[in-house]
Amino acid sequence: MxxxxxxxxxxxxxxxxxxxxxxxxxxxxxxxxxxxxxxxxxxxxxxxxxxxxxxxxxxxxxxxxxxxxxxxxxxxxxxxxxxxxxxxxxxxxxxxxxxxxxxxxxxxxxxxxxxxxxxxxxxxxxxxxxxxxxxxxxxxxxxxxxxxxxxxxxxxxxxxxxxxxxxxxxxxxxxxxxxxxxxxxxxxxxxxxxxxxxxxxxxxxxTKNKLSTTINFQNRITLPDIVDVKEAYLGVIPFNEFAKLIQDENQTIHSIFDDNVRDFQGENAVNKRIKNTLSDGKFDLFCVLNNGVTLVASSITPAGNRFTLRDYQIVNGCQTSNILHECQKIDGISNVSVPIKIIVTESEDIKTEITLATNSQTEVRTEQLEALSQFQKRLELYFNAEKGDIKLHYERRSQQYNSTPGIKRTQIISIPIQIKSFASVFLESPHLVSGYYGTIVNRFKGQIFAASHKFLPYYVSSLCYYRIEQYFRSGELSPEYKKARFHIMMAVRMLSMGCVIDQLNSNAIERKCEVFKVLLLDDKKALKIFNQATQLFEKSGIDLTKRQYKSESDTEILKDAVIAHSKSLQGAR
Known part of the structure; x- marks a missing residue:
């Protein structure tokens, strides 16, 4: 080599x-x-x-x-x-x-x-x-x-x-x-x-480079100076240029909607109207009937009418983007002009305000926007403020830490991992965390990322995930149990904090999570309790030959085993 x-x-x-x-x-x-x-x-x-x-x-x-x-x-x-x-x-x-x-x-x-x-x-x-x-x-x-x-x-x-x-x-x-x-x-x-x-x-x-795309942006106006915004443009671009922004050379749609507060909604009423406009060949009407797309980039390099955008996200227009992507084979689609607003800023506050403002015109309520935007931002700040020998980084945007030196990938907690860890550890639903994370959030609507929740339960559930993955990598936990990792994490929390969960907005949960955090930061004590949880899983009566554990009965069997073990320890005292 x-x-x-x-x-x-x-x-x-x-x-x-x-x-x-x-x-x-x-x-x-x-x-x-x-x-x-x-x-x-x-x-x-x-x-x-x-x-x-x-x-x-x-x-x-x-x-x-x-x-x-x-x-x-x-x-x-x-x-x-x-x-x-x-x-x-x-x-x-x-x-x-x-x-x-x-x-x-x-x-x-x-x-x-x-x-x-x-x-x-x-x-x-x-x-x-x-x-x-x-x-x-x-x-x-x-x-x-x-x-x-x-x-x-x-x-x-x-x-x-x-x-x-x-x-x-x-x-x-x-x-x-x-x-x-x-x-x-x-x-x-x-x-x-x-x-x-x-x-x-x-x-x-x-892998260290941010997403970069060059488009021809001829029909545009430059917006006046705005505080914390480097540049801003408003205009329309032809469909063929817009397609460069949302999909790769294989016509596969990019993951550029992380900052958009809702996933593609499929065949809802709004999207049907967008699609019908295109299917009926009303290409010239599209730009006046559609609210358009708002794109936020970290930097932009203009050269005449050619603009190179770097590290960008579509913060509003997920529905429009997906419908256009879906309809790209329609004859005459190249005649469509897409309204677009391009904002260049590195300010997270500005990005959040733009996301909230531009997404409040359809069926998403303001409180839902706050939950999926403000809470995420505050949770990221909380992770950054946590001190300790293990430093975790909350990744609100996919691959946002790829070019940051000194950060190990194992210490990065993505939104999907956070959701699955929290739902397993504190909502006691490890059987429900398979599948796409947007769907998982819907399953637990009101129970996750609630504005009143304490941040520490989210942090310690991520720390718990980091620990179990570390022990699998080191061989200190057998890899055969990796398919049950979220169940084992739930058992670890029950053994460490008790079988009854306090309200997630209470001071009591914060006190118990603080003790749990100290335990997880102690390598020897943490390994001991993970081994204990793994042994309880093995002896619980759950079918160990299963490829996945998606049944609620598996979760209940394990919970019963942990509760019985805890009672036996209390009786021994």
């Missing part, structure tokens, strides 16, 4: 606390992270992508992306598809080798493994991760009626630390494999990319 790749690998392994793993496995994670981050702006867990182990079908990384989101669960796929009513899917296969040359036999095995995975009756032995993603992929195919924009894309990446020189024999293997996958008749397009040290280094460096 060359010195540059080795140095980047060491940095990556330190940031992700995987130094104990073999170098070859570190490189698999490194390659998976670099490639998937290049293709998708969402935050994700390394283990969600990594498949390399026994029964991996010569596949080290495997990822299904639907409507711009990385899918790890069939429930999540269903929720993400049924809302908007369309499905833009892609599947990514990755094989990573630390060898310094490209191997024809290994490339061939990798392609064969991908073909076998995609077949109706796979012949190769599949490990549990491969089986889980195979089940997701089969469900994608079952939802072919939703593929109104395009058929799925298939991408294979073979990575080593050598240099690709276009060897004729190796290229013949790649071309033959591509033709065989294309012959399945499933995909819009198929690509097989050989990547050497130079390519994987470039991918990794690009």
């Amino acid at each position: 060359d010195k540059i790749t080795k140095s980047l690998l060491e940095t990556f392994s330190s940031q992700n606390e995987i130094e104990r793993l073999a170098e070859s496995v570190q490189f698999e994670h490194f390659s998976n992270y670099s490639i998937i981050s290049k293709l998708n702006r969402s935050s994700f867990e390394l283990d969600d992508i990594h498949t390399g182990s026994g029964g991996d079908c010569a596949i080290d990384g495997l990822c299904v992306i639907a409507n711009g989101k990385i899918i790890t669960d069939i429930d999540e796929l269903n929720e993400i598809t049924e809302g908007p009513g369309y499905l833009d899917a892609e599947i990514i296969f990755i094989q990573a080798k630390t060898t310094s040359s490209f191997s024809g036999s290994e490339i061939g095995s990798f392609i064969y493994g991908a073909k076998d995975f995609l077949s109706d009756n796979p012949k190769l032995v599949q490990n549990e991760k491969i089986k889980n993603i195979k089940a997701i992929w089969d469900e994608v195919i079952n939802k072919s009626s939703y593929m109104i924009n395009r058929r799925p894309h298939c991408k294979l990446f073979y990575v080593c630390t050598g240099k690709w020189v276009g060897d004729q024999n190796l290229q013949a293997i790649i071309d033959g494999g591509k033709a065989e996958i294309e012959s399945l008749g499933v995909f819009e397009n198929v690509s097989i990319a050989p990547n050497g040290a130079t390519e994987i280094q470039k991918f990794y460096h690009e």
Whole structure:
């Protein structure tokens, strides 16, 4: 391995606390992270992508992306598809080798493994991760009626630390494999990319860059000077230019709606009207009937009419963006002009005010906006104010800390992880945390991110998550229990704070959470109670052979086991 790749690998392994793993496995994670981050702006867990182990079908990384989101669960796929009513899917296969040359036999095995995975009756032995993603992929195919924009894309990446020189024999293997996958008749397009040290280094460096897009913005006016706003523009842009902002070259929609307070609502009345305007060919009326899109960027570089926007989010216009994306195949769509407001600011206060102001015109009530905006911001500040040997960072926007030096990825708590951790630990619902996090919030409407809630329960539930993941990485907890991690976290809270939960806005909950925090910050004491919770899970009577624990009865069995254990300890005293 060359010195540059080795140095980047060491940095990556330190940031992700995987130094104990073999170098070859570190490189698999490194390659998976670099490639998937290049293709998708969402935050994700390394283990969600990594498949390399026994029964991996010569596949080290495997990822299904639907409507711009990385899918790890069939429930999540269903929720993400049924809302908007369309499905833009892609599947990514990755094989990573630390060898310094490209191997024809290994490339061939990798392609064969991908073909076998995609077949109706796979012949190769599949490990549990491969089986889980195979089940997701089969469900994608079952939802072919939703593929109104395009058929799925298939991408294979073979990575080593050598240099690709276009060897004729190796290229013949790649071309033959591509033709065989294309012959399945499933995909819009198929690509097989050989990547050497130079390519994987470039991918990794690009993970540090913010999203950047260049558009032609001719019909605009410059707004007057505004405090804390560097620049602001109002105008209209043609559909083809707008499409550059919301989707990549594969026509997959970007994850640029993190600051938008509601997900795409699908076939509601407002969206039906937008869609009907386009379906009826009223392209010239679109810009006067639609409120348009508000986009906030950290920086902008104008060059004549060409504007390069960096690190941007659409804070209002999620519905419009998704409908336009869905309707992009309609004849004449290029005649649509999209009203757009572009605001350049680095002020989080300004971003929040814009989000609240521009999202208050439809069915979202002001108190809901506050809960999903102000609470998030204050929670981020609370995380930053917490002192201790373990520093956690609350990620309100996907990948917002990617370019921040000195922050380990393991210490970043994304919104989905926060929601799942809090719902498991304090709402005692670990069986309900699979699926897309927007749906999870709806399940617990009024019970999560409530304005009156104390922040410490959110923080300690995230700290609990950090600890259990740390123990899985170190091998101090067996990885076989990772599928039950949210159940075990609930048990840890019950053992540490008692089986009865105080009101989440009370001083009592804050006092108990403070004690719980001190315990979690003590490595030895924390490991002891996590081991205790794992043993109770093992002995509870729950079916340990299950792939997932989505039944409320599993949660109740574990709660009963913890309560019985606590009573036995009290009796012994």
